[in-house]
Amino acid sequence: MPQKIYDVCVVGSGAAGGTLSAHLAHLGVDVIVLEGGPKINTRTAFNTHGMPYEFPLRHIPTMRPGVAGFESERARGVGGKTMTWNAVAFRLSHRDFKGRSTDGAGEDWPIDYPDLAPYYDRIEREVGVCGNLDHLEDLPDGVFLPPVPMKCSDQIIKRGAAKLGIKIIHVRKATRSVAAGARPACHFCGNCMAGCDVVAKYNSADVHMVPALKTGKLEIRPNSVVREIVVSPENRVTGVKYLDRESLAEGEVRARYVVSACACVQSIALLLMSKSRLYPDGLANSSGHLGRDFIPHFTGGVQCFLDGLKGKPTTDDEGFLDHAYVPSFMHRRKRDYARSFGAQFNYQNRRAVGWARSIPGFGKEYKQAVRDRYPAFVNFSPYGEMLPNRETFVDLDYEMKDQYGLPMSRRTVKWADNDRKIFADMQRWSVEILKSAGAEIHSVSERPATNHELGGCRMGTDPRTSVVNADCRAHDVPNLYVVDGSVFPSASEKNPTLTIMALAARVADHIAERMHRGDKA
Amino acid sequence: MKTNSRRDGLKIIGAVGATCAFPFSADTLYGQHQHPGPGPVQIAPAGPYKSKNFAEPEFALISRVADLIVPPTDTPGAIAAGVPRYIDEVVTANPGHKARFRKGLAKLESAAKAKFGQKFLDLDEKQQIAILTPLSEAADPFFVLIKSMTADGYYTSHAGLVQELGYKGNTVLSGFPECNHPEHRG
Numbered sequence: 001m002p003q004k005i006y007d008v009c010v011v012g013s014g015a016a017g018g019t020l021s022a023h024l025a026h027l028g029v030d031v032i033v034l035e036g037g038p039k040i041n042t043r044t045a046f047n048t049h050g051m052p053y054e055f056p057l058r059h060i061p062t063m064r065p066g067v068a069g070f071e072s073e074r075a076r077g078v079g080g081k082t083m084t085w086n087a088v089a090f091r092l093s094h095r096d097f098k099g100r101s102t103d104g105a106g107e108d109w110p111i112d113y114p115d116l117a118p119y120y121d122r123i124e125r126e127v128g129v130c131g132n133l134d135h136l137e138d139l140p141d142g143v144f145l146p147p148v149p150m151k152c153s154d155q156i157i158k159r160g161a162a163k164l165g166i167k168i169i170h171v172r173k174a175t176r177s178v179a180a181g182a183r184p185a186c187h188f189c190g191n192c193m194a195g196c197d198v199v200a201k202y203n204s205a206d207v208h209m210v211p212a213l214k215t216g217k218l219e220i221r222p223n224s225v226v227r228e229i230v231v232s233p234e235n236r237v238t239g240v241k242y243l244d245r246e247s248l249a250e251g252e253v254r255a256r257y258v259v260s261a262c263a264c265v266q267s268i269a270l271l272l273m274s275k276s277r278l279y280p281d282g283l284a285n286s287s288g289h290l291g292r293d294f295i296p297h298f299t300g301g302v303q304c305f306l307d308g309l310k311g312k313p314t315t316d317d318e319g320f321l322d323h324a325y326v327p328s329f330m331h332r333r334k335r336d337y338a339r340s341f342g343a344q345f346n347y348q349n350r351r352a353v354g355w356a357r358s359i360p361g362f363g364k365e366y367k368q369a370v371r372d373r374y375p376a377f378v379n380f381s382p383y384g385e386m387l388p389n390r391e392t393f394v395d396l397d398y399e400m401k402d403q404y405g406l407p408m409s410r411r412t413v414k415w416a417d418n419d420r421k422i423f424a425d426m427q428r429w430s431v432e433i434l435k436s437a438g439a440e441i442h443s444v445s446e447r448p449a450t451n452h453e454l455g456g457c458r459m460g461t462d463p464r465t466s467v468v469n470a471d472c473r474a475h476d477v478p479n480l481y482v483v484d485g486s487v488f489p490s491a492s493e494k495n496p497t498l499t500i501m502a503l504a505a506r507v508a509d510h511i512a513e514r515m516h517r518g519d520k521a
Numbered sequence: 522m523k524t525n526s527r528r529d530g531l532k533i534i535g536a537v538g539a540t541c542a543f544p545f546s547a548d549t550l551y552g553q554h555q556h557p558g559p560g561p562v563q564i565a566p567a568g569p570y571k572s573k574n575f576a577e578p579e580f581a582l583i584s585r586v587a588d589l590i591v592p593p594t595d596t597p598g599a600i601a602a603g604v605p606r607y608i609d610e611v612v613t614a615n616p617g618h619k620a621r622f623r624k625g626l627a628k629l630e631s632a633a634k635a636k637f638g639q640k641f642l643d644l645d646e647k648q649q650i651a652i653l654t655p656l657s658e659a660a661d662p663f664f665v666l667i668k669s670m671t672a673d674g675y676y677t678s679h680a681g682l683v684q685e686l687g688y689k690g691n692t693v694l695s696g697f698p699e700c701n702h703p704e705h706r707g
Contacts, residue, residue, distance in 0.1 A: 053682070159706060189693060375687075
């Protein structure tokens, strides 16, 4: 029997791959998803409600005993990072899409807000995003479930920020604030990032892929670590080669279209590994830009104790981690840098008391000082937008192999002048806001830390300086797509996942239309 | 072929931290440097425990210092909260700490000898505190180490987290309560 040829082979099952494959299946396209990790049962796989004292080293393992998965980036599990994300779901704005036109630095996206707006609408309806209609030009409103109330500590910080003319809004998260169908409303146990076992928080496996299985058009193949996208001498991708996660047995899938949707750095690595006579430097890399233009978010961090809550009774305020957000404000103010920053805060899990180490002294007074500060502790973390620079890139380290024998991906990050200026300013403002709210500053991080990974497989109009076009299709290969954070030409300071999902839904429409047109690529 | 089963390497040029969802920088427990055990294992908070790393007098000294750092008050202290056992588990998982402890404990004993002519455990509480105070003020590396482990172990124990700090989370709420404190609002 000849090997089945699928319409579309999607590599990865997270926010991008899960959304894309479900949308394709609903559009009648025959799709197979290859996921490096295992399929897990969301209700029983995670140590969702663990307490540290249940474990000798007080570290709560992600998975329950005997459950595999999530042990490496290359093989997390069906659902990918959406299983353990914090679910912040923001739309980008015109300013984010047109950064170069706005402040002269970095790159513009080849698409703009109106291109994605209908897809944001659609995704928000599907996943359930709670939030408030704030009518901000720079952080567009969406189709929201009711917002979740702010914490006492949020109100105190909000009041402090208001004195500085800075607005604080309800956070927007892909977590249900009201029940619908099989998904209950959030019960505020504080364990979002430990794996939400009731699926009040969106994950791509339970919300997008499982329902799409009913179409009969979707096949999920877990434990399949893709190591190469195969390209024919006629410059068409024909499928992928993969390794079984456990036996390392070779497998192959053939498809008319291939979509790499396995998260920023892993997509870049997969394309770089896919060398051929046509593409000796990596698939779809005739521009030489694959892996360049890597622009991860960078975070700062301030820890503090709010004066107004010191010595007060401890309350159950873990909630669903952060309940409020500081949208960018510096883009409207005079500054000596391009781009801007926003801030997530008050996301601390009260089972982690690491700050107690650095409260001075010891003995009874020390113990009392920790007790007094415990209900008042707040983590504050601004997120800045990085500009691309030539010394920041992702490549492969052929000296270092992972358990599959595949070269490890390597990130090289150099902070440039603009990044440093943003970092200094966002740390300064974080301290100012907290002081204005009345706080004892406990620690201020001195160096930026990378966070949400973006860029490296940039979307653009010029095939000489970008890897994919406005439809996420490789400039070089007409039936190859990349859909994840790697295609972002500019990062924005806003959390990227909702945009990745909107892009996935848009690409699904695009591929289905090509297929229905009879364009078999 | 070098192998590495951990997450992909991050080559550091300039100043870059590892990628994580949140910068919980100060909340990295010592124990997290190793892969966690099979768990869940309920830790006995008190009772006799034989150290896997230290002779009995050494472990008694570690236990006493931990209890001086977090003493019993209206809630249990470090010993009753099982901190010595936690420290022992961390040292088992990170054998490099063993020599640091040995050296630090020896220094404590010689300070006790020099100042009061006795062994640390034979001193009264005031004298023991007098030995520790200059180490705390000077941020002595051994004191910082044992204090950090004591804080980690105590505040992640049931006694420390629930009894002492009054932790109330990890429950099911029907809704998140609105803040009804006018003093918190603008």
